[in-house]
Amino acid sequence: MKNVYLSFAPEDGKRAEELRRILLAQGHRPWLDPQPVDGERWRYEMEAAIGAADALIVLVTASSAVSPFVTYEWALALGAGAPVFAIIYEETAEHPRLAMVHRYDQRAFSDENHFWDHFLGEFHKRIEEAAAEKRPLAIPSEEALDIDKSVMPTEPGYWIVMRRGPLQNQLFRLEQAVVNIGRDLANDIAIRDGQVSRYHLRLNLQGQDYHLEDLGSANGTRVNGAQVSGRTRLNDGDIIALGDAILLSYDLVYLE
DSSP states (O other): OOEEEEOGGGGGHHHHHHHHHHHTTTTEEEOOOOOOSSSSHHHHHHHHHHHHOEEEEEOHHHHHHOOHHHHHHHHHHHHOOOOEEEEEOOOOOGGHHHHHHSEEGGGGSSSSSHHHHHHHHHHHHHHHHHHOOOOOOOOOOOOHHHHHHHOOOOOEEEEEEESSTTTTTEEEESSSEEEESSSSTTEEEEETTTSSOTEEEEEEEETTTEEEOOOSSSEEEEEETTOSSEEEEEOOOEEEEEETTTEEEEEEEOOO
């Protein structure tokens, strides 16, 4: 049973109600936001619901594409690290960041029941993967707070930036599905420092997200202050520490 936030334009209320019934039948707890009104109460309730959600589903239509409320909701969920699922009902000009979420085009299916079977199977699979790979909580440390971010990537893409170490302020654009980082020159990103193991960590692109895996390094890897064990999904702005000497940041630049 998962808490699922449904983000939609008021004009799409019937579609949202249909999805709510489908999710209830699957044992989930869907939450439909009330129609936006001025004032802090709506914002407080909406942000609390998204904070408690295991996933957000956005209904993409011509109406929702131009709704600042809908955009705010799914962007907030992305920033919180929650998996976001987009159900495409109509062709429309979408925000570029929606290209990074799990997408399901209902128009590609001639049979509606077939679409829902496909979507629910993918939804359950992806949401369990997200739960298993939940990233460490951001724990501000003195070293992270002291980071100088005067140098930032500007071109769209995935980036690693050396924030502390022998290549300070150097930018590395991630253009491969697998990126190895370590002291050995055979790595895609070689960091010549004694705190770094020969083959320290690996980044794997899965869907639209890079996942970090420590390769049994001697001095360990931390993300936002938490020791990495297993595979960890990275989010924009994460701080990666290799041992005690090297700090990297993971930064995303989106198309305008």
